[in-house]
Amino acid sequence: MERMTRWVLAHRWTVALVWVVLTLAGGAMSGSTIDRLTFESRLPDKPAQEANDALAQRFSQTGGKNAPLLLVVTLPEGTTADSPEVRRQWGDLVAQVTPQGGRSVSYAGTGDDSLLSEDKRTTVALVYPPANPSNVPYEQSLPAIKETVEQTRIAGAQVELTGQPVLSGRDSGAQRSPIYETLIGAVGALVVLALVFASGLAIVPLLMAAAAIPTTFLLVRGVTGITDVSFIVQYLVALIGLGIAIDYALLVVTRWREERNKPGADGPEPEARKEAIVRSLASAGRAVALSGATVAISLAALVVLPVPFLRSVGYAGLLIPLVSVAVALTLLPVLLYSWGDKLDRPRRRHRPDSRMWTKVAQLTTRRPALSALLSGAVLLALAAPVLYLSLGQPATTTLAQGGQPARSFDRIVDAGFGEGIARPVEVLVGADGADAMKDKLSGIDGVAGSVAPSDWTRDGRRIVDVWTTEDPSSGSGRDTVTEVTDTARETPGVLAGGGPAQDADFIDAVYGELGLIVLFVGLVTFVVLARTLRSVVLPVKALVLNALSTCAAYGAVVLIWQKGYGSELLFDTPAVGAITIWVPMAVFAFLFGLSMDYEVFILHRIRETHLDLTEEGVRDTVVPSVVTGISRTGRLVTSAALILFLAFTALASLPITDVKVFATALAAGIIIDATIVRGLLTPALVTLLGRSNWWFPRSLGRLLVTSPAGTAGPRPTPTGQDGTAPAHPAARTREQGRV
Structure with a gap:
C-alpha cells in the first residue's frame, strides 16, 4: 500500500x-x-418462462406475466347481467375497450358463470391489452380505456376499472x-x-x-x-x-x-x-x-x-x-x-x-x-x-386501499369471484383439449373460476385462464397455484404460465x-x-x-x-x-x-x-x-x-x-x-x-x-x-x- x-x-x-x-x-x-437499461425480468429454462414466451409470441405480448385489467359493474336491484340487453351492452363495451391485438373475456361473450356473481347482478371482464417492455406495460392503452369506462353506464350503473396494474400505481407515468x-x-x-x-x-x-x-x-x-x-x-x-x-x-x-x-x-x-x-x-x-x-x-x-x-x-x-x-x-x-x-x-x-x-x-x-x-x-x-x-408479489387486497379502483376490487371479492382473479394462471393447451383441461382444473380445491374463450386460439393452441379463491401470494393460494400448474403440465405439450406460475419459478431459481x-x-x-x-x-x-x-x-x-x-x-x-x-x-x-x-x-x-x-x-x-x-x-x-x-x-x-x-x-x-x-x-x-x-x-x-x-x-x-x-x-x- x-x-x-x-x-x-x-x-x-x-x-x-x-x-x-x-x-x-x-x-x-x-x-x-x-x-439502455431494461425492465425485463426473465427466467431462462424455467417452465413458466417458456409458457409466457409462447403466449407472447402467439398472442402479441398480451397476458403472460402481466396481470389483466378488470372491468366490473354491479347492476341495480331487479336487473341481472344475463338479460339480453345487458349482455349486448356489456359485450359492446368490452369489445370497445379491447385494443387492437389485445384479448378479453366476459360473460357476454362466453356465458361462463365464472364471470357472473351468484345473484347475477355483478359481472367481471378480463382485458389484456398489448404490453410494452417497461415498468408500465399498459401505458399506451390505459388512458383511452379509462376514458371510455368513465363515460359508460350499463342499465344505469357506472362501469368501473380495477386490477393489479391500476391498484399498484403502475398505470401511468415514466x-x-x-x-x-x-x-x-x-x-x-x-x-x-x-x-x-x-x-x-x-x-x-x-x-x-x-x-x-x-x-x-x-x-x-x-x-x-x-x-x-x-x-x-x-x-x-x-x-x-x-x-x-x-x-x-x-x-x-x-x-x-x-x-x-x-x-x-x-x-x-x-x-x-x-x-x-x-x-x-x-x-x-x-x-x-x-x-x-x-x-x-x-x-x-x-x-x-x-x-x-x-x-x-x-x-x-x-x-x-x-x-x-x-x-x-x-x-x-x-x-x-x-x-x-x-x-x-x-x-x-x-x-x-x-x-x-x-x-x-x-x-x-x-x-x-x-x-x-x-x-x-x-x-x-x-x-x-x-x-x-412471506415471499411473493404484493397481495391485491393490500394494494386495494382507498380510491375507486380499491372499492371496485373489494366489490369483486365480496361478490365471490376470488382474489386470484387479479392474477390468473394462464395455461396454453391444444385447442381440441382446452375444454377438457378447463373442466379438469376447475375441479381443483381452491380454484375459484376458469375460462377458455374460443377466440383465444392461435396456431392450434388455446389459452385457459384459471384463478384461485385466495390470493396467489398467500400460503393457500400458492399451494393451489402449484397444484394447477402441476396438473396442467402432466399432459404432454401443455404449458402453464402467468404471473403466479412465474413467481413460483422465481423463488426456486433464487433460493x-x-x-x-x-x-x-x-x-x-x-x-x-x-x-x-x-x-x-x-x-x-x-x-x-x-x-x-x-x-x-x-x-x-x-x-x-x-x-x-x-x-x-x-x-x-x-x-x-x-x-x-x-x-x-x-x-x-x-x-x-x-x-x-x-x-x-x-x-x-x-x-x-x-x-x-x-x-x-x-x-x-x-x-x-x-x-x-x-x-x-x-x-x-x-x-x-x-x-x-x-x-x-x-x-x-x-x-x-x-x-x-x-x-x-x-x-x-x-x-x-x-x-x-x-x-x-x-x-x-x-x-x-x-x-x-x-x-x-x-x-x-x-x-x-x-x-x-x-x-x-x-x-x-x-x-x-x-x-x-x-x-x-x-x-x-x-x-x-x-x-
Missing part, C-alpha cells in the same frame, strides 16, 4: 487527469446509459431519473460531514462520490453491451454509490487529519504532507481495500444466480465498491496532498478519541456478559419476525441453491478476514453477527411492510402483505458486505492497538485494545452509518414499492448494525473471548499468509501466551498509527 501511494503522489497530475476524463465521460453518457434522490442524499451527507470535520474537508468525500458515481455509470454502460441490465441499477449506483464512496473517503480523511495533527507532522513542507498521506493509506487504505473486498464478495452471490435481473444487479453492485475503493486509494491522496491543508480551515487540534464512545466501551468491557446478553436479546427480538417472512451460496460467501469472507486479521475467532464472530444483523433487517421489513406497522406513517403506503421475491436475496448481498465494513474498521483498529501494547510488554491487552478501538472508530462508524442511512432514505423515496422495501431493509440493517451490533455486542464479545481472539494456528497461517514471493510468510514469533501469529511487518510499524 505504501509503494502504491508513493507512486500515486509521484504521478498525481496523471492520476487526476485520468479521473477527470472518466468522470466527465461517465457524466456525459449517463443519460444514454440509463436509456420512471424518473435518480438525480433528485441523489441530491437529497448528498445534502444530508454534507450536513453530517460538516458536523464531523467542521472545516472545508467536509466537501472532500462528496468530491470523491462525484467522481465514483459517473465512473461507475460508465462501466455499467459497458456491461449493457454484454447483457441486459435492470433499470433498478441506476438507483443503486447513484445512491448506494454515494454512500459507499463517501464512507471510504471519510475513513481515509479522518485518519489523514489524525496524522497531520500529530506533533511534528503538520509542517508545510512537501515531505511532511507526503508522509502523513502515506501513513494514512498504509493503515486506513488497507482497511478500505479489505472492506471493498468483503462487499464485492457478498455481491458475488447475485452474480452466480441463474436470474439475469439479479445477476445484472450483482454486476453493478460489484462495480460500486471497486470504483469507490479505487477513488479512495488514488484520487483522494492526490487531493489531500494538493488541497488538504488549505481545506482544513479553521485548523484546530482534533481529538481522535470520542468521549461518548470511550464511555460506552468502558461500560461494555466492565460488564461484558451483561452487555452481550442484553444487546443479543434485542437483536434476536428484532430478528424474530423473519420467521413469518433453490441458497445454502450453497451462503456457504460460498461465508467461506470466502472468512478467508479474507482471517488472512488480514490473523485470527480464526474474529472472522467467525463477524460472520455470526452479520447473519444476525441481516436477520434483524429482515425482521424490520416484515413488521413494516408485510404486517403494516408503520408503512402508512413512514411512507404513506399500505402494507404489501408479502415481500417481493428478489428483495431478501438482494438485501443479503448488499447488507452483508456493507455491515462487514464496520466490523473491519473496528477489528482492524483493535488489532493494531493489541499489537502496539504487546510490543510494549503489556500482558492483558484485551480491554485497553477494545476501549481504544471503539473510542477511535465509534464516531467514524456512526457518521458513516448515518450517511448510508440518509442515502437509503433517499432511495426509499422513489415511487416504486419494491425499491422502497429494499431501501427500508438496508436502512434498518445499517442502523442496527452500527449501534447494537458494532457499538455494544462486538466489544462485549471481544472482551469475553479474551486472548482467544488472536488464536491463529501456524498451519493456517502458512496456508493463508504468503510472502510477496509467493512462499510461506515468516514463522510466527510468540508475543505472549495467546498464541498470536505475527503481524505483517508493515502492520507492526507504530508510525502507521491506527485506523
